[in-house]
Amino acid sequence: MPKFPWLHEDGLVFLNHGSFGATPLPVLERQNELRLQIERDPIRFLIDELEGRLDEVRGVVGARFGADPDGIAFVPNPTFAVNSVLASLRLSPGDEIVVTDHGYNACNNAAKHWAERSGAKAVVAEVPFPIRDPAEVTASVVAALGPRTRLVIIDHVTSPTGLVFPVADIVREAEARNIDAIVDGAHAPGMLPLDISSIGAAYYVGALHKWVCAPKGASFVVTRADRRTSMRPAIISHGANSMRTDRSRYALEFDWTGTMDPTPFLAVPAALELLDTFCPDGLTGVMRENRELALAARALLMDRLGLEPPCPESMTGSLVAFPLPDGDPVKLHRRLRDEHHIQVPVMPWPAPGRRVFRVSAQRYNVIDQYETLAAALLVELERERAQRS
Ligand SMILES: Cc1ncc(COP(=O)(O)O)c(C=O)c1O
Incomplete structure (x- = not known):
């Protein structure tokens, strides 16, 4: 997993660049x-x-x-x-x-x-x-x-x-x-x-x-x-x-x-100068590669979780979100972080009780991390189903 110059703690699967970014050393x-x-x-x-x-x-x-x-x-x-x-x-x-x-x-x-x-x-x-x-x-x-x-x-x-x-x-x-x-x-x-x-x-x-x-x-x-x-x-x-x-x-x-x-x-x-060094064509290449990873993550999550495309690919940048079955977004977010070491936003939307999750794709992310998320979500959604019945 790419580390330097990023500072995320070891073992954390950080899939939320969107909220506050990440500042390299x-x-x-x-x-x-x-x-x-x-x-x-x-x-x-x-x-x-x-x-x-x-x-x-x-x-x-x-x-x-x-x-x-x-x-x-x-x-x-x-x-x-x-x-x-x-x-x-x-x-x-x-x-x-x-x-x-x-x-x-x-x-x-x-x-x-x-x-x-x-x-x-x-x-x-x-x-x-x-x-x-x-x-x-x-x-x-x-x-x-x-x-x-x-x-x-x-x-x-x-x-x-x-x-x-x-x-x-x-x-x-x-x-x-x-x-x-x-x-x-x-x-x-x-x-x-x-x-x-x-x-x-x-x-x-x-x-x-x-x-x-x-x-x-x-x-x-x-x-x-x-x-x-x-x-x-x-x-x-x-x-x-x-x-x-x-x-x-x-x-x-x-x-x-x-x-x-x-x-x-x-x-x-x-x-900006640092981002420019990450790809031969600078920031343009960084944006292109991030988007490619986001689209690969989207395909993977759709396949593993049986989800529909959230939008045409033309409406995707480096963020991908999907609706989840109704439930408590805060509890699910905490379980993903505390039990699975995945930092991914689960947000109440469009109204309390309903919820979405969103992944980001930035230089430090790799496709295996979305596989880890898919597996964790399957476990947690099944746990929620079992608790409801
Ligand atoms: C669409 C949009 N507007 C504004 C913001 C900025 O939020 P803040 O002013 O709290 O930094 C965000 C942050 O995620 C955002 O996604």
Whole structure:
């Protein structure tokens, strides 16, 4: 099993790259170097140098993922980014925000919270799972758009179900109705070929600590040029009344939301450089090989567990999820971890009592690990059946 430069404990079958990623040792070493630099003179680093250092990383991220560097704001996590967009909207009573039932729970909660503060509401578009065609996603979301829809939040890769949604089609449909979109691409950078500008969304959110393997706390939002003057961070700090004219207010406000550790962002180039060394064609090859492993895992799990395909292969990146028989997701997750040493998410979805499990495929995974999972699931599902009867 591949070990260095990954740090998972010996004997653990780690099939959940999706939740928080995994940071290889050389990237953590780079982060530590940066932390030591801060401590040599925190004032110089954080006051005099930080903006310039963030600009350099913005250039790297923009070039990799097809985004205008001036629109890139670094945030600690996607939830912060989504809350920032929602807090920046001026909603009126009766307005609607459309989300989907595959959306990330935290972001759907945020949509409901910010909507309800203004007498607006969140409308949930239901998308089938298993699914046969990406056009079903577009049709479901479009059917939920109405004259009062102000915003649609659509995941690029869904968290509970691991589906690649047709986000460019959905953004086009929303834009044609003058509706802004947030594409929640938390999983997309480092998993999918990505050209953020061509998707055309008013806001594109990405995490860099997941599939780019940066230290935890590295995420970004790209705001389209025509929305940058109204877009503000969820935390208001010094930038709000800055008299400076050398940088945009957007950059001034997002680059400083209070004292925090900027090293997760500053270590992103080191993470990308390391991923590039893993395959002759760099990150492109890493993404291709991860997807191939995910598809092999999917075939194996379908065969061993007698499962139906969850979606067309075209909707799969490096995550694969399947519905499970109804039951307690927390207990099953714990048994898989404690009895079988497998770390795999079992999530309540689409409603409590119902559940799905999801596997990830990253460089450190090998096909035998999914065989181990299939065998463990057969044991545990049989145990649950026996307990019920
Ligand atoms: C679709 C999606 N959005 C957002 C997030 C980010 O979550 P957080 O802000 O808690 O890091 C995740 C994490 O798994 C996700 O899958």
